[in-house]
Amino acid sequence: MILIPKFLSALDDVQTHWSAIVFDGSYNDAKQQSADFATYKETTKHEWVTEKQDIATLFGNIQTKLRTYGLREYSPPSGLAQEDVDNAWNALLESEAKRSRNINAQIRESGI
Numbered sequence: 001m002i003l004i005p006k007f008l009s010a011l012d013d014v015q016t017h018w019s020a021i022v023f024d025g026s027y028n029d030a031k032q033q034s035a036d037f038a039t040y041k042e043t044t045k046h047e048w049v050t051e052k053q054d055i056a057t058l059f060g061n062i063q064t065k066l067r068t069y070g071l072r073e074y075s076p077p078s079g080l081a082q083e084d085v086d087n088a089w090n091a092l093l094e095s096e097a098k099r100s101r102n103i104n105a106q107i108r109e110s111g112i
Helices: 004-020 027-042 044-068 082-111
Strands: none
Touching: 004 044, 004 082, 027 044, 027 082, 044 082
């Protein structure tokens, strides 16, 4: 079952975690963080992509059924609309890009 608040919270939690990580300045630490980030993208993010698609499909199905039966349009509670999911996803993508740049910069600096 899709739990949008839990999904949005998980997106926020990973970004908070990334912002709290401090590099120790060693090449091995930077490489380990790079490996951890790659694992995240292969596992957790892969699951989240599927969940995001499921959420979009669910919202679309609800709206289609309401229109088909001539019912009033559904407006999700504040913070749980498709737009909110999209905004949280875009923030995640920006955080991922920043994390990747930070890791690569650390690898370059410590590998010299």
